Amino acid sequence: MAIFNIKKREIECKVVYYGPGRCGKTTNLEYIFKSYKKQVEGEMVSINTEGDRTLFFDFLPMELGKIKGCDVRVQLFTVPGQVQYSSTRKLVLKGVDGVVFVADSLDVRREKNMTSLKDLQKNLKEYGLNIFKIPLVIQYNKRDLQDEGLPVMSVEKMEKDLNRQLKAPSFAASAVSGDGVGKTLQECMKLTLQALHRQFNWSKEDNG
Amino acid sequence: MNKRIKTLLKQAEVYKKQGLLEDAKVEYKIVAKLIQNSENIQNKDKLLSAVSKKIAALARHAEVVASAPTTPEMSEHVNVLIKKLFSFSKDNKNVSKEEADLEGAIALAKFGQFDAALKEFERLLSSASARLPAAKNILRCHVTVDSSDLAFAQLDRWKSEDLFSTEQNETLRTFLEGLLEKKKIKKGPKPAEVPSPEKEEDAVGGQPPEPETITEEDEEAEDISEIENEKDDSDEEFLDISAVAINFDSGPHAGEQVELDVSFQSGNIISLIISSKDESLVKNLKVGSKLDDVHFYSPIAIFRGSGIVSAMTKIASGPKQGDYSLDIKIESI
Numbered sequence: 001m002a003i004f005n006i007k008k009r010e011i012e013c014k015v016v017y018y019g020p021g022r023c024g025k026t027t028n029l030e031y032i033f034k035s036y037k038k039q040v041e042g043e044m045v046s047i048n049t050e051g052d053r054t055l056f057f058d059f060l061p062m063e064l065g066k067i068k069g070c071d072v073r074v075q076l077f078t079v080p081g082q083v084q085y086s087s088t089r090k091l092v093l094k095g096v097d098g099v100v101f102v103a104d105s106l107d108v109r110r111e112k113n114m115t116s117l118k119d120l121q122k123n124l125k126e127y128g129l130n131i132f133k134i135p136l137v138i139q140y141n142k143r144d145l146q147d148e149g150l151p152v153m154s155v156e157k158m159e160k161d162l163n164r165q166l167k168a169p170s171f172a173a174s175a176v177s178g179d180g181v182g183k184t185l186q187e188c189m190k191l192t193l194q195a196l197h198r199q200f201n202w203s204k205e206d207n208g
Numbered sequence: 209m210n211k212r213i214k215t216l217l218k219q220a221e222v223y224k225k226q227g228l229l230e231d232a233k234v235e236y237k238i239v240a241k242l243i244q245n246s247e248n249i250q251n252k253d254k255l256l257s258a259v260s261k262k263i264a265a266l267a268r269h270a271e272v273v274a275s276a277p278t279t280p281e282m283s284e285h286v287n288v289l290i291k292k293l294f295s296f297s298k299d300n301k302n303v304s305k306e307e308a309d310l311e312g313a314i315a316l317a318k319f320g321q322f323d324a325a326l327k328e329f330e331r332l333l334s335s336a337s338a339r340l341p342a343a344k345n346i347l348r349c350h351v352t353v354d355s356s357d358l359a360f361a362q363l364d365r366w367k368s369e370d371l372f373s374t375e376q377n378e379t380l381r382t383f384l385e386g387l388l389e390k391k392k393i394k395k396g397p398k399p400a401e402v403p404s405p406e407k408e409e410d411a412v413g414g415q416p417p418e419p420e421t422i423t424e425e426d427e428e429a430e431d432i433s434e435i436e437n438e439k440d441d442s443d444e445e446f447l448d449i450s451a452v453a454i455n456f457d458s459g460p461h462a463g464e465q466v467e468l469d470v471s472f473q474s475g476n477i478i479s480l481i482i483s484s485k486d487e488s489l490v491k492n493l494k495v496g497s498k499l500d501d502v503h504f505y506s507p508i509a510i511f512r513g514s515g516i517v518s519a520m521t522k523i524a525s526g527p528k529q530g531d532y533s534l535d536i537k538i539e540s541i
Contacts, residue, residue: 003299022227045289050276051227051269056319059293075293091318095296108223108231114509118447121508131508149215150222165507 001095002196004070012073013196014095015188018120019102020112021053021081024141027175028102029060029076032185035178039063041073054080057092067193074189081116090123098135098192099124100184102175103162105142107151110161117162135191136168139184144174209246213239220262229270236263279320287324290315306338314345322349333371340376344383351387359384447506449478452515452536455501459492465503468534476538477518484530493517493534504541513541 002013017025026046033044039062047056058078065072079089101120103113121131146152153161155172163170169187173180220235240259243249282290291312297303298312313328326349332342343366350359363384367377453467466489472479482489493499497517504511519535 001296005299045286047282047286049273049278049280051273053227053273055278055280056290059289087318091294091315094294106223106226106228106231108228108234111512114511117509118506118511145222148218148222150219160510162509164505164510 002097002199004196004200008071009069010071010073011067011196011200012075013097013192014075014077015098015100015185015192016093016096017058017076017078017100017102018089018093018116019081019141020104020109020116021083023081023102023104023109023113023116024175025078025081025102026052026054026058028100028139028141028173028181028184029058029078031175031178031181032062032076033060035182036062039065053082054078055085056080056088064189072193074192076185083115086119089119090126093120093123094127096124096127096129096134097196098188099137100188101136101138101162101168102141103138103158105140105152105158105172106145107153110153113158113162132166135188135195136166137184137188137191138163138166138168138170139180140170140172141175141180143172143179144177209242209248213242216242224266224269229266229273233263233266233270236266281323282319282321287316287321290319290321291328294318304337306332306335310338310341310345313342317345317349317352322353325349340372340379343372343380347380347384348387351384351391356388359387447504447508447511447541449473449504449506449538451505452478452480453503453505453510454493454499455503456492457501460488461492471533478515478536478538480534480536481523481528482532482534484532490520490532490534493520495520499536502536504538511541514539 002011004011017028019025026048029044033040041061041063045059046054047058049055057080058076060076062074062076063071064074077092079085079092099120101117103109103117124131124134140155140158143152155170159170169191171180171184171187173184175181216235216239220232220239223229223232223235236259240256240263243252243255243259246252249255291309292298294315295308295312298308300308309328310332313325313332316322316328317325326346329342329346329349332338333346335342346362347359350356350362363377363380366372366380372380449470451467451469453465455465456462468480468482470478471481482493495517499515499517502513502515504513515536515538517534518537519533521533523529523531523533
């Protein structure tokens, strides 16, 4: 749940990068940290374990400037993707305002994507949130591996697998090179701020 | 053959680089099988030995990953951050500072930072409003790290210090016993007798142990000991399935994928209608038939799983007369 400080005209929201293990959630945040220096507030914190697997979460605070006279801050988080860290994922998801679901384009990761999306739906539900209603963007990551001749699913197939009914905005991406990373974040922020706009009834606030 | 092997080896290397160790292992195993079954490859033994070494190296790497600590001790900086990021009430003016601090301390415990969490809970014992929940969480931390003796010693100490009322001491004792029962840990020495007042109906007393709640939304209902190594719930509710695609590996439809809409679902049983025109399909789907490769279409995604034909009835009346109603019990999804 975003925090709206009326006195300070400040709003702070939370976006979580979700997805199966090794799909590139941390790589997304690392690219954002490197490429959006102006907007990044402070350091990126990664709590990882052997083999660079995220253990608890990654955290990156950003300052997005002013919207309707309010300073907008966003906290970007990633969750640990490995199946066994279910409780940690749920804990990190608490208070989420927007979600980026990072799917792995590698053919061999097809079922992991589906299982992770199901896990997201279940965890959101436990917080009383609906996957169809929450600001959600899907990213088809690792598209670059296609050029290396690796078996990669087509975007159409991934859309059918993951986005047939959700119909969330989706982007092909390569987090290592940064392709699609910015677009994904921008779209998620747009949806999140639109949702907060409705939630806080900003237009009424302006009239008042 | 050589080209295929080279492709597989390249894939295995990329998967390894990506940290997808299991997937890399699968590729290497396919390569080993191909080499074994081929009669045209020279240096067969040398190649097989090289692949075996790759598989062994992967296994060692996987072992290192699996045995890495799941809750290593974090720096002071990270612990401060955890407290700040996961005490959700800190900006709520209706919540006291102590309550927000308690929330942060619980977050530390949930992330396995028990020493840091214990320090915070100890500090919060001085606050009247946070004292009881802090004490319960101290006990919970001790039990989680298998120090039931410490938990009982702590109870004795609080009693001797008159930190809690008689009722509160009893509540804490009941809470600890419940925790131990749940964890099935052999109990430590029994604490000094606490007079037994009528059992107080509070948030925890007599119930299976739950961490103390400080907000109405029961946010701490999750056991802090389950932070890591928790498998997905096996008894989760079933998703709504709107359609299925069955892949047949035998019978008249062998090699085909047949899509059917779900007409009704009750838990893990889904009902489908098969047109009377598809009699051959009916023959392929006898009661008891195991369907090992089924795609279940849910509102959020397609899931692959298996099922078993649990019933097949010819519809005797109505607009679907003559068609078949087929029930599939979902076995895995």
